[in-house]
Amino acid sequence: MPANKSFKNWTLVLCVSAVMISLLFVDWRNKTTGISVPGSVDDSAIRTALRNIPVRDSAAEIWGKVVGEISKFRDTSVTPTMKNRGEGDIRQATLFVFNRPVSFSSDTFRTTMSGLYFRSDAGFLYSRFDKGLTARQAESMTMKSYNSILLYQSIFNGRCDFLNNNFKSPFELLYCTFRKPVNFLTRDTLSTKVSFEGNFFGAGLHFNNLDKFANLKRVAQERLQRNKTIGFQQIGSTVTIKDCEFHGKLDFSACEIMADGKLEFENNILPDTLDLSKFRAASLDLRGFRADTGAARICYLNLLDNRIANLNVEYHNYRLYFPPGTTDDQVSRTYQSLLKSVKDNGYNSSYEELDMEYRHVNATRHPLDSNSAAFTFIRKHISKTFAFNAWVIAEKMRPAHLWDTIQRTWWGYGYEKTKVLYWSLLIIFGFSIYNFYHYGQLLSVLNIENLNPSNIPENTSRNKRKALTYWYCLTYTSFLFFKISFEFKALNFGKRFVLILLVQYFVGLICSAFIVNLIFSR
Structure with a gap:
């Protein structure tokens, strides 16, 4: 009997010691890894990556400019072998490589842009995209006629901005690779069809430039708003996003779908964040997104202060996201509105998942202050890791959090009674x-x-x-x-x-x- 009691005492001492060591040295915070995006490639890799670019324009013309006019922007050109799409012949074509930042401002683009490699930033600002030609232009240029302006199979290693341009003809962005953020904001209401198909966005696509001005002083922001440099992106035509892979943020915040406008998604891989805050539309269908089977990422969805009358979304692979400063009333309104939309569309499993998330958020929204005197003393005089782990334990033992844990674990808030x-x-x-x-x-x-x-x-x-x-x-x-x-x-x-x-x-x-x-x- 004494030996048995001694064994129990030693077991208790070892368990307590293990817990204390864990609190002191083991950091249980979640480690998040960034999305790995392929880096720069050399010219030989460019030839390989773009070897199937179809030759759509005559050899003497790029974007309605002759080679002599555009050569001042480029530093390198390579000549890969390219195969015409839909044809069996193979021909040589020039691939333009830009080693330095390029900014096209107040230009007019009238034809296909293909086979371009930008090693640095590229900007298309205050320009006109219009395939129409005057009689004089038609006499001086030999140009093929297309139904739309194309930016086709090109690589952008730097930031790419489409800001305050006029689209007088349909614009298609096809099979391009963007490794840095892409900004897309028209000067006036977007009234022509825009299509994004088969593109890779390594750091997000923004349909406004609000983020760019977020860090400016309020006076500067008000001045820019008065000058209509920033504001709501109005969509008065069809914007189609199809077969695209997203990383980073897909930002449609402060966008408005007009009466004749439409935003269509089809077979896209979910971004890390989908921002629909302050979005205005009669209806929006988000079923055109799917999870990346290889990564199984969660998309954080921002629906704060939106005005979407009918939102069609199956709430799988999503989590609602609220920026700092969001009030409890805004959180509640957002959840209640989304719960109603999901229920009206008959997505019962999505409703259960969303309701469980709502209850958990309510219980954990106001955690203990990690900067209180007790945790500050532990962090300063004992260990930062110990302070964090002590805060985690104290937070989980908070009555609201503890009751939420019991409800969620015991029977999934009543949705998982088995x-x-x-x-x-x-x-x-x-x-x-x-x-x-x-x-x-x-x-x-x-x-x-x-x-x-x-x-x-x-x-x-x-x-x-x-x-x-x-x-x-x-x-x-x-x-x-x-x-x-x-x-x-x-x-x-x-x-x-x-x-x-x-x-x-x-x-x-x-x-x-x-x-x-x-x-x-x-």
Whole structure:
């Protein structure tokens, strides 16, 4: 007996020591890794990456400019072998490489732009995209006619800005690679069709330039708004985004879909963040996004202060995101509005997932102050990691957070009621292990003759006797756990283990009530 007690004491000391070491040295904060985007490539890799670029224009013309006019912008040109799409012949074409930042301002683009490699930033500012030609231009240029202006199979290593341009003809951005953020903001209402298809956006696509001015002083922002340099992006035609892969933020904040406008998504990989704050539209369908099967990323969705009458979204692979400074009322309105949209569209599983998230956010939205005097003292005089882990434990023990954890773990806020069965079986197993070491004392409180180990024959082997004793103990625990009515006069209240027995009985009574609820709710 003394040896057994010493072993228990040493076990307790080791467990406490392990917990203290974890608090001091193990940092349990989530480690997030950035998205890896391919880096720069050399000219030989450019030839390989763009070898299937179709030759759409005559060899003497690029973007409506002759080679002599555009050569001042480029530093390098390579001549890969390219195959015409839809044709069997192969011909040589020039691929333009820009090693320095390029800014096209107040230019007119009338034809296809393809096979371009920008090693640094590129900007298209206050320019006109129009495939129409005057009679004089038609006489002086040999140009192929297309239904739209194309930017086709090109690579942008730096930032790319389409700001305050006029689109007088449909514009298509096809099979391009953008490794840095792309800004797209028209000067007036976007009234012509714009299509993004098969593109890779390594750092996001922004349909406004609000982020660019976010750090400016309020006076500067007001001046820019008065001059209409920044403001709502109005879409009065069809904007199609199809088969694109996004990383970073897809930003449609402060955009407005006009009466004749439409925003269409089809088979796109979800971005890291989808910002629809202050977005205005009669309807919006987000079913054109899918999770990346290789990464299984979660998309953070910002729906703050939007005015979307009918939002069609299946709430899988999404999490609502609220920027700092968001009030409780704004959070509640956003969740309630999205819950209604999901329910109206008949997405029951999405409704359950969103409602569980809403309850969890409500319980954890106002955590303990990690900069309070106690945590500051620990961080300064003991350990930063210990201070963080102590804060985590204190936060999880906060009543609202603790009750939320119980609700979520026990039965998923009522949406995962089958969890009650698994927890009940686990509790019975845990009680039976405890009862096995104190079975004699429990029988002295409530004796069940048929489950008394004294009924086991004396010639039974030691291992078999232990197994039969545990079986009796498990049956005894289950009987106690699921017993509806209890004869308290059969208890020996003079024994100290009577309290343990009553606790197990009342826990079983609670579990039985949840199981009955599960049965009748089906």
